[in-house]
Amino acid sequence: MKNEFYPLLFEPIFKDRIWGGTRLQSVLNKNIPNTTTGESWELSAVPGDVSVVSKGAFQGKGLDVLLDEFPSEILGTKVYEQFGKQFPLLFKYLDAREDLSIQLHPNDELAQKRHNSFGKTEMWYVLQADPDSRIIVGFKNPSSPEEYLQHLEDKTLVSILNEIPAQKGDVFFLETGTIHAIGSGIVIAEIQQTSDITYRIYDFDRKDANGNTRELHVDLALEAINYNTVEAKKEYSQTLNKSNPVVSCPYFKTNVLPLEGVVSKHKTNESFVVYMCTDGNVDIRVNNQTYSFQKGDTVLLPAIITDYQLIGEASLLEIFIPY
Structure with a gap:
């Protein structure tokens, strides 16, 4: 049984985004479909976006099918025990040609109650960053719903948010409730809980090709936001040949x-x-x-x-x- 299993590579699932570009091709060798490709979902069990094996004996099989046939062998004894046949994480690469919207994700409790979903704790690893690029993460100082709503109304929300320069190799850990946005000129690897629940609160008044603005989720976000400051950037050592x-x-x-x-x-x-x-x-x-x-x-x-x-x-x- 053991010898049947091998390292699995999947077909990328590309997502067109208003802020996307071409660097998933130029930086990561992805065969992107157009010049506004913002995301490559590398490993996903999100319904409607389930990854398919690209090589080997399991080629053409969906991750959901494999988990149904071999849950313990693929997920692991403890993961299967905890999550059943669900794959608990989602892996992506993102290319931000422009700033992403300012957004946040609900915690497990809220996501379960409102959307029957996991929450979305995530991390970013910066693969490439243009000079002067930055990310937005959390508030500069502790805030409140009242202050946040006032700045949102005045279109000055960015002025109370924490902007951090981004460089190749930087890691940012984003707990649920943390307001965040990837700035323009950045390519990242993203690791997150399996969830596609995002509350978009400000989108710089952008319009799509049809002249429409994207939906905002201001009311849903109000209860989900962490109004405290956060320490999102993570320092780490890089000892050769060690984890x-x-x-x-x-x-x-x-x-x-x-x-x-x-x-x-x-x-x-x-x-x-x-x-x-x-x-x-x-x-x-x-x-x-x-x-x-x-x-x-x-x-x-x-x-x-x-x-x-x-x-x-x-x-x-x-x-x-x-x-």
């Missing part, structure tokens, strides 16, 4: 692994592992078989694979569910 911890929360744990040569890995079968290759090339050797991946690839390693080797020169994000 360097960056983010650890109940929903996922992310390490940065700078690879040069060969690293042998041994893990439990409690959780799957995902590798996002943010630079270089990596081979994953499993049961004397070698599988090759490049910058821009997102690889799901089924939980049943407990011993493997990483070979090459690459920068990797290593993500799993902590137990």
Whole structure:
């Protein structure tokens, strides 16, 4: 049974966005469909946007089908126990040619009550950032619903929000309720709970090709916002050939692994592992078989694979569910 499973690569699901561009192609080698491609959903079980395996024995099979057939083998014993046959995380690359809308995501409790969904805790890893690019995250000073609404009405919301310069390699951890926006000129890898619930509160009065503004969710956001300041930027070490911890929360744990040569890995079968290759090339050797991946690839390693080797020169994000 064990030898049937291998590192899984999926067909990207591209999303056209008003703020999107062409850097998913120029930076990450993605075969994007148009010049306003904002997102590449790399690994998704969101209904209507379920990832399909692109290579190997499972080619053409949807992630949902695989989880139905092999839930424990792919998800892991503990993940299956906790989530059933649901895949609990969503992995994306984003290209912000323009500023994204200012937005936030509800916590598990609100999302369950309002949308029958998970909340959306997420993190960003910056793959490329133009000079002077920045992200918006949280308030400069503790705020209140009254202050927030007044600035929203006056179109001065940005003046009370915290703007942080962004550089390649920066990591930002965004807990639910945190107001945030990716600024223009940034390409990121995003790791998040499986949820597509976003409350958009300000969109710079932009209009789409048909002259329409996008929907805002001001009332829904009011109860969901964290009005305190946050420390979203994460510092981390980059020891070669080691899994360097960056983010650890109940929903996922992310390490940065700078690879040069060969690293042998041994893990439990409690959780799957995902590798996002943010630079270089990596081979994953499993049961004397070698599988090759490049910058821009997102690889799901089924939980049943407990011993493997990483070979090459690459920068990797290593993500799993902590137990």
